[in-house]
Amino acid sequence: MNQAPSDNCNPALAGILQRPTLLCFAIGAIVIALRLALLPVMPIPVPVIHDEFSYLLGAETFASGRITNPPHPMWVHFETFHVNMLPTYCSKYPPAQALTLAFGQVLFGQAWFGVCLSAGLMIAAFCWMLQGWVSPKAALLTTALAGIWCLSTYWMNSYWGGAVAALGGALLIGAVPRLARRIAIGPALAASAGIAVLANSRPYEGSLTVISSAAVLAWWLRREKRPLRALLDRRLIAPLVLVMLPVIAAMALYNYRATGNPILFPYAVNQKTYAASPHFYILPSIPEPAYRHESIRRFWEWDRKVYQDARSNPLNVILSFSSSMGPFYLFNPWGALAILGVLLGCTVETGFAALILLLPIFGLLLAKGVLPHYLAPVSGVLWILTAMAFERIARWWRGARKTRVLAILCFGGVSFGYYAAQILHVITTPKPAPQGVATRPLLIERLAKEGKRHLVIVHYGGAHYIHAEWVYNHADIDHSDVVWARDMGRERNRELLDYFRDRQAWLLEPDVDPLKLEPYPR
Numbered sequence: 001m002n003q004a005p006s007d008n009c010n011p012a013l014a015g016i017l018q019r020p021t022l023l024c025f026a027i028g029a030i031v032i033a034l035r036l037a038l039l040p041v042m043p044i045p046v047p048v049i050h051d052e053f054s055y056l057l058g059a060e061t062f063a064s065g066r067i068t069n070p071p072h073p074m075w076v077h078f079e080t081f082h083v084n085m086l087p088t089y090c091s092k093y094p095p096a097q098a099l100t101l102a103f104g105q106v107l108f109g110q111a112w113f114g115v116c117l118s119a120g121l122m123i124a125a126f127c128w129m130l131q132g133w134v135s136p137k138a139a140l141l142t143t144a145l146a147g148i149w150c151l152s153t154y155w156m157n158s159y160w161g162g163a164v165a166a167l168g169g170a171l172l173i174g175a176v177p178r179l180a181r182r183i184a185i186g187p188a189l190a191a192s193a194g195i196a197v198l199a200n201s202r203p204y205e206g207s208l209t210v211i212s213s214a215a216v217l218a219w220w221l222r223r224e225k226r227p228l229r230a231l232l233d234r235r236l237i238a239p240l241v242l243v244m245l246p247v248i249a250a251m252a253l254y255n256y257r258a259t260g261n262p263i264l265f266p267y268a269v270n271q272k273t274y275a276a277s278p279h280f281y282i283l284p285s286i287p288e289p290a291y292r293h294e295s296i297r298r299f300w301e302w303d304r305k306v307y308q309d310a311r312s313n314p315l316n317v318i319l320s321f322s323s324s325m326g327p328f329y330l331f332n333p334w335g336a337l338a339i340l341g342v343l344l345g346c347t348v349e350t351g352f353a354a355l356i357l358l359l360p361i362f363g364l365l366l367a368k369g370v371l372p373h374y375l376a377p378v379s380g381v382l383w384i385l386t387a388m389a390f391e392r393i394a395r396w397w398r399g400a401r402k403t404r405v406l407a408i409l410c411f412g413g414v415s416f417g418y419y420a421a422q423i424l425h426v427i428t429t430p431k432p433a434p435q436g437v438a439t440r441p442l443l444i445e446r447l448a449k450e451g452k453r454h455l456v457i458v459h460y461g462g463a464h465y466i467h468a469e470w471v472y473n474h475a476d477i478d479h480s481d482v483v484w485a486r487d488m489g490r491e492r493n494r495e496l497l498d499y500f501r502d503r504q505a506w507l508l509e510p511d512v513d514p515l516k517l518e519p520y521p522r
Contacts, residue, residue: 017136017140020127020131020136023127024131024143028121030147044110045158051161053080053082054081054082054472055101057472057474058091058095058097059098059104059111059114060105060474061091061475062095062099066475070089071089072478074499076292076488077485077492078473078477081296084269087260089475089477094203094265096200097159111159115159119150119155119156121163122155122164125167125170126143128174129174129383130383132178133388134391135391138388138390141387142387145334146334149332149334163376165197165206166380168201169198169206169376169380170380171190171194172195172209173213176352180217184235185235188236189239195210198377200251202373205360205363205364209360212355212360212378214231277306281307281310281317282366285307292488293486295486299467311368318365325370325375347388349388350385353381353384353385436510447482450504452504453481453483453503455506456483456517457496458508464511470484470510472484483500505520507519507520507521
């Protein structure tokens with residue numbers, strides 16, 4: 001664990017390994033540079049998922065210098081998923097991902113560059129984390145694999161998140177073995193920063209990661225026959241207080257401005273306003289709210305069905321968890337190596353790393369549904385197990401026969417080739433013409449060419465796919481070139497048309513093939 005470079009190491013490689021912090025940032029920068037180099041064949045992604053539009057609303061709000069936006073007089077026409085209309089107009093999600101997107105928006109004019117930067121920082125944090133758990137060479141090899149993996153995932157190729165929470169988790173988990181060896185200010189600051197990121201990206205799973213990491217650290221100290229009062233050392237407590245006090249104050253301010261209550265999160269307001277079932281299936285059912293729009297009612301009806309299926313048979317939760325997490329985390333060379341690392345021999349460090357996983361996984365098994373980025377705070381643990389597998393294979397290598405060496409080389413080639421093939425598949429697959437919500441930017445571009453401001457009233461058909469949502473607006477609705485609104489019938493639409501009387505009004509029917517856009521009859 002965190003060993004010095006081997007004496008028989010190549011001199012150039014030994015020189016690189018002797019600069020661990022520089023190495024971390026260098027690998028992160030290489031990942032960013034590779035993704036930017038792929039832009040001609042892997043362009044900047046187009047947002048299509050509900051959550052992406054909500055995060056982009058938060059990013060635009062922050063980029064405009066505001067914490068939240070005042071409610072719009074016509075807000076009832078603009079209601080949509082994962083967005084609060086009252087008491088203020090804002091994203092329901094914690095602010096870390098939106099702040100990252102805002103950084104890209106302000107500095108580079110495009111929010112996705114914030115995604116790219118966060119993914120590079122995640123890889124740099126993985127490298128630092130691994131250096132605390134395994135040898136420098138194993139950390140470098142594993143980080144290289146993680147970098148290739150990152151290029152092929154939606155964590156880098158969408159606005160949905162994952163990298164920010166994984167970055168926070170890596171800082172926290174990487175501090176555990178360092179603090180177990182010696183309480184020092186550096187690892188304590190890293191852990192505190194990781195906790196702050198988790199609190200503002202994935203607070204539920206992040207809190208479970210904090211608890212499990214603290215428990216492992218305490219157990220590790222006991223195993224080393226060191227007193228638990230070391231956890232109260234001022235070199236650990238002082239950085240935690242210095243980092244978390246301003247973070248907690250900023251979170252309270254954000255909540256106060258967004259909801260009017262410093263301890264009431266926008267997410268809780270959104271759940272109370274729209275949710276037809278609790279997030280955890282172990283909780284009793286709740287009354288269905290009154291909805292003003294049929295498509296919103298259908299969406300939350302679908303969500304309620306997921307809750308009822310989970311509550312009627314908890315096995316459905318396990319199957320859902322496996323089908324979501326398995327392909328992303330385990331059914332690939334990365335996951336295979338992590339499993340192999342455990343099977344080849346469970347050391348104390350392997351057990352400690354695996355224990356950090358248990359509580360977050362158990363916590364997610366209480367939820368009615370999960371997605372891969374829900375487990376992002378502890379995703380670094382799987383890379384730790386992968387690196388431990390590399391270390392065991394290296395020890396096996398020294399006494400292996402030629403056939404075993406050949407098998408190892410083949411497995412390593414498959415591991416790196418798998419993700420390279422994933423990226424190559426994305427590059428070489430013919431791109432179909434955009435359909436559905438993916439055509440939204442093209443429609444905005446078409447309307448912009450007319451040189452006017454526009455109001456697009458969206459009318460869905462009875463068979464509309466509830467996850468294809470068109471009604472999302474900018475943070476400053478009144479000054480947007482294109483405003484999107486729901487069709488509420490001719491009588492209710494009249495107030496909207498009167499409010500935006502200076503705009504060209506359109507009726508959009510996205511469920512008609514081909515998509516139908518015509519002037520709205522005034």
